[in-house]
Amino acid sequence: MSxxxxxxxxxxxxxxDAHLLLLDRQVLDPHDVPVTTVDDIELSHVPDATPLDPGDxxxxxxxxxxxxxxxxxxxxxxxxxxxxRIPWGDVTDVAITTHISVPAEELDLTWVERWVGAHIIAHIxxxxxxxx
Amino acid sequence: xxxxxxxxxxxxxDAGTRLGRVVDARxxxxxxxxxxxxxxxxxxxxxxxxxxxSFGGYARRDMNSPALIMAYMRWRERGAFLVLWPDLAxxxxxxxxxxxxxxxxxxxLVDS
Numbered sequence: 001m002s003x004x005x006x007x008x009x010x011x012x013x014x015x016x017d018a019h020l021l022l023l024d025r026q027v028l029d030p031h032d033v034p035v036t037t038v039d040d041i042e043l044s045h046v047p048d049a050t051p052l053d054p055g056d057x058x059x060x061x062x063x064x065x066x067x068x069x070x071x072x073x074x075x076x077x078x079x080x081x082x083x084x085r086i087p088w089g090d091v092t093d094v095a096i097t098t099h100i101s102v103p104a105e106e107l108d109l110t111w112v113e114r115w116v117g118a119h120i121i122a123h124i125x126x127x128x129x130x131x132x
Numbered sequence: 133x134x135x136x137x138x139x140x141x142x143x144x145x146d147a148g149t150r151l152g153r154v155v156d157a158r159x160x161x162x163x164x165x166x167x168x169x170x171x172x173x174x175x176x177x178x179x180x181x182x183x184x185x186s187f188g189g190y191a192r193r194d195m196n197s198p199a200l201i202m203a204y205m206r207w208r209e210r211g212a213f214l215v216l217w218p219d220l221a222x223x224x225x226x227x228x229x230x231x232x233x234x235x236x237x238x239x240x241l242v243d244s
Contacts, residue, residue: 005213005214005236005237005238005239006235006237006238007237007238007240007242008175008176008214008216008237008238010242011160011162011175012160012162013160013161013162013163013164014160014161014162014164015158015159015160015161015175015241015242016158016159016161016172016241017156017157017158017159017178017241018135018156018157018158018159019139019155019156019157019185020156020241023135040134040135040136041134041135042133042134042135043133043134043135043138043174046133046138046223047222047223048223048224048225049222049223049224049225050222051221051222052217052220052221052222052223054217054218054219055218057173057174057175057217058133058173058174059171059172059173059174060159060172060173064134077136077137080134083134088165088170088171088172089169089170091165091166091170092165092166093165093166094161094165099165101166
């Protein structure tokens, strides 16, 4: 890190780096139930190979969660359609974990867990109540 | 665009000289999450000639111990700089081009 470089103008608002505080962080719902991790971030408009507007920076539209394990090991990139999205407007706090305002059971990205719980785990003796 | 498509792209100046790779993206949360119309806008990109991103908290300006680890991390991240969004000219499929006269800023995070 270059100590001799000037500090940038201090903007109004909190400043975060995506790698440090968003990517791979756990997402918790309003009841502190773990929902997923942030696998990627979707940005609004970024024109491809055309001059950028200095006064119109892109913003985060969605946090993405999807099948990234295989692509991180073997390379490549998962299709965008495979990601589940959490709108940025549902984010209530960004800290060690990311908090959202939507309960886990209302999110599409937890349907596999809910389906397995209802159709498989529930049929196993003792599978309908919490462990004692 | 998805952020991972941007990370790792080569960064060149207006003359085509390679400066490094995009290793992180800095956002400003204003209004903050949880407030009406909360927004996270792209403030700038962190460019590293070595392609190394920071970890262990040493990206923060006030994180400076243990001294031995700090010295290693500073060496590992040498040459990294922050370039603000207004200094970006174009983003193509594999390259980010900066405007002529762009400014290099310290990539250190300052708690706000």
